[in-house]
Amino acid sequence: MQAKLEQMPKQMPKQMPKQMPKQMAHQGSAQQPRAPKPRRFDPMAMLGNPEMQAVLGSGLLMLIAWVVSGWSEVFSIILYVISYALGGWITAKEGVETLVKEHDLDVNLLMIAAALGAASIGYWNEGAMLIFIFALSGALESYTMERSKKDISSLMALKPATAVRIEKGIMSEVAIDLLAVGDLLLVRPGELIPADGTIYQGESAVNQASITGESLPVEKTVGSEVFAGTINGEGPLYIEVTKSAGNTLFAKIIKMVEEAETEVPESQRFIKRLESIYARVVVAATVALIALPPFLLDWSWSATFYKAMVFLVVASPCALVSSIMPAMLSAISKSARKGILFKGGVHLENMAKTSVVAFDKTGTLTEGIPQVTDFIAGEGYDRNELLAVSASIEKLSRHPLAEAIVRLAEDEHLELPVIQESKSVTGWGIEGLIDGQLWRIGKSNLLDEQNNTVAEDGDEQWISLRQQFEGEGKTVSLILAGERIAGMIALQDTVRPQAEAAVRKLQELGIKVAMLTGDRAATAEVIAGRTGVDLVFAGLLPEDKVTHIKALREQYGNVIMVGDGVNDAPALATATVGMGMGMKGSGAALEIADVVLMNDNIEEIASTIALARRSQRIVKQNMVFAVTVIATMILSNFMQGIALPFGVISHEGSTILVILNGLRLLR
Template identity: 65%
Template structure:
């Protein structure tokens, strides 16, 4: 600390240019972004060429054909490349090749406009699907664009502009108003409101002052902040998020894998039937080659599984995108699908349902003493300890406005507590074990027993050999914990709490939060076993945890959900979903949103299959015109994609 003070007090000059452009963030769907999509530009270009060709047809036939060829090329080039690549590399057929074949087939028998319409609508549906993917990726990976490149480091009496990657724990940096935090750290001096939306999704800035943590990639408000770096760049929360972004679309839902496998088989079937129609109808019914070829083209269009293929991933990507804006980072669509099936949510206790940091809850002074006096002397002694209980007492003294005095000759008493001298008077604070020896007033014994039944840790404060009071501390329940549990139960989801803490403490927290099941005194492996039992009994289980000891249980659950703000790196890496703002109330929303996504997928699949079936039947039983087949089939594809885009709201 003295070293930091020295560096802070001797700043004389700034090396380099501290000004840095601050990128903004865009949220919400917008047409500008859609129009910037290259596939959308190609689709619209194809449509313009088609309309122009249709406009001059009859008057300038040769020009009309040239414009139609341009429409085919602009709209179908990328899809044709994809189809050929699939055929060459994977020796398989896909929808792209079927659609291009149908369009070219229509042109060969003079139906240029119908073929161009097919290309245009097919390109448009592909562009919408591509936009969904791009939009989902942007909503998550917009964080990457906020990665700070430089920092103002205070060293040897100067402020020097250095690369953010060069910062190491212990460095002191200055973050000016309106600049991005270049590293995770703790505020050494200053006060400001920090916009953490890039990390947590919080809509309003959070006030930060001395001692508070800040994260790389968040935006400083109007106050200058001096920050002590606590993490290297590669270990920051921001870097962990970027790693998750890279994994975010690698997981494909089981339903999508089935559809993709089905698509290859089905495409071959469609080609065989199309060839049979071309060859059999002239032989069996005396049709002309032109009529049978036309019927085959219509069949090729209406039977292709475009809408079915597009039924799932746009929905999943839209759900991932909307979740990211609320601070829920899914690592892939497979986890959205699994989240929808949740039957039980299992919470770790410490740091998840509770804050994970002990707080002073009760203070009972003996006769002749008052609370402020006891807080002052206790904080004076405990300020020289790094124990979490000691920090809780010091924080309570600061919040209460008690003067933290100077303590001398502070020393640790092994297995008991601390003692020291304050204003020449000997004070000590530690365990209440002497209460068990029958040498104290029964009031203290009964009060301690009552506090411990509430899951609190009790310490005695002594002046010399006299009891001056007792102080109780406990890891307090998160303010939103009870509401989060209730919301889950309203969805029909059971809520369990898994903890390594003792049964008494667990029961108190369970009563306050209203969980359905309590499992206490569990080792990490026992948490895994309990998660497996819950899966066997109830079905799909979501495990929510923040610590290294939760990692095995997170991996064993159907969906592991890590706490992004307070969670360990291991917990975040193992989890399938990261709750970036640590707001556990969002878990119920994520389940509800995932169930909504599952319903939309079912709607899309039923609708797609129904349209394909009706169009195929119509083609064989009646005369279905190629334009109607194009509009019916490709229109259904666009509709299922738009249905999925509703989840972007």
């Protein structure tokens, strides 16, 4: 073992021992953190939030100040001042920063001004109550947003700092950034896998929930692909690194999370712009209410100032400002738990308006792995012998169709003959010499050529058989023994098991489903018939896919493009929302995609669109409710007059209600 380890990773040994060496089992006990336990919602966790603690302290002091006000007014005022400071510090700080840095007003300054105004006319308790409830709604919103972001980025805690690298027989703990492609790593049971790679030796069940959203661990064995940030199960694994730290799927997800946390949807940007204008209008109206009524309506200064403070409270757009982001983040958070990552709220907003979902065919609606569906041996040839010869020749090729033939022979446990020489025939196929016999495997277009020796035998049956296979959307290859047809192979990419259900669910939402493919029309029509898509566009180059996406947007509106390959990247960028396949998708597709299906489960697309639509309905509910409360309170204040405490409770209560309404999406 030691001698073989000394050659790693430059020259990987043919075998590894079945048991892990004792020295490996005992070294580096603190190599990596253990995986955190699944996090459940715990209301008591809010008490650990410093902002929430300050708010509760402010409320407690307000209550004590109200109790002692009967026997010591001075002591009561001191407690109120401390309550103001404790509950209003964060609000005042944010308001002043907006004023100084952006030269603008926001609801934070409006609330502080209203509280100080109430205190100035002796309503200390009302001012403290205003600050307490406003700060409580702010703390609740901050906590819920933080919790939503943690649901999205909980995998950040799964970023291992170090790895156990085996080099020249010596184990050492190294930083993740120092790992290189080809390094051999040891991952013990229960530890985090530090890098993307393939298993060189060992068997274990790996928990991939942080990457794919899968609820159950996935069995992994030699040759299986593993990802950084996932959790090894009960067996030790030796892993050969296949990607550097900066290029792992984990690193790409982290980048997506960072983008999701910073990108603001258009509706929220509109509300922020409205808040700025609205705050100025409220301040101007409040000043006018303080200055004009004593002269125009003969009101007393104290009554005028009181009504102005009530107006300042009830007219502030706190509930309106809080109508959008809690609902958006809750929807994004819920999607992340199912392995669907959004790069920002704007994409959730756009997804709610989806009219068409366009799928790439290969690797999206289909498995992307061709399989031999028919293997026909000609008269005088044994099927198994012919398959073994074909696999022996094709084994030297990396073409997907060649690999499908080899897989079939391996699945049937056929012994492959020794090939003496072989060469590729450019643009047609491959040929090889076995026991002095020349064998050729390639395209069936030889049947169409005039005066060819292949068809001289009157092989109308082969032509008819090829037409049948191609009519079923299959790719056909010929097997030639010298110049004579020995057999025919039909291959086809298989449809994903969930493809038909995924298409049907989208259509139930009133969404049209299109398929874009570079494959020929006959194959595309067969796949379309099996999946039930509405629109089929075949024989497309990457630029053609872009053209069709633009046409679909012009005709139907918002379009989602779902793809997994480099050739899909331009179309993903052109669509309203680009959705990439996370497991089998190319790096280019993941970089450009707005939304990533980490578990490649296209059946979740319909439920994600439904969730996006539900989030938009909740946002509209919140905005209508907030505007209604503000309008009602303003009218009530001037028509009948309302008490400041009632104005505080109605205004801040509406803010808390819209936040809680948005959080319904987390259920």
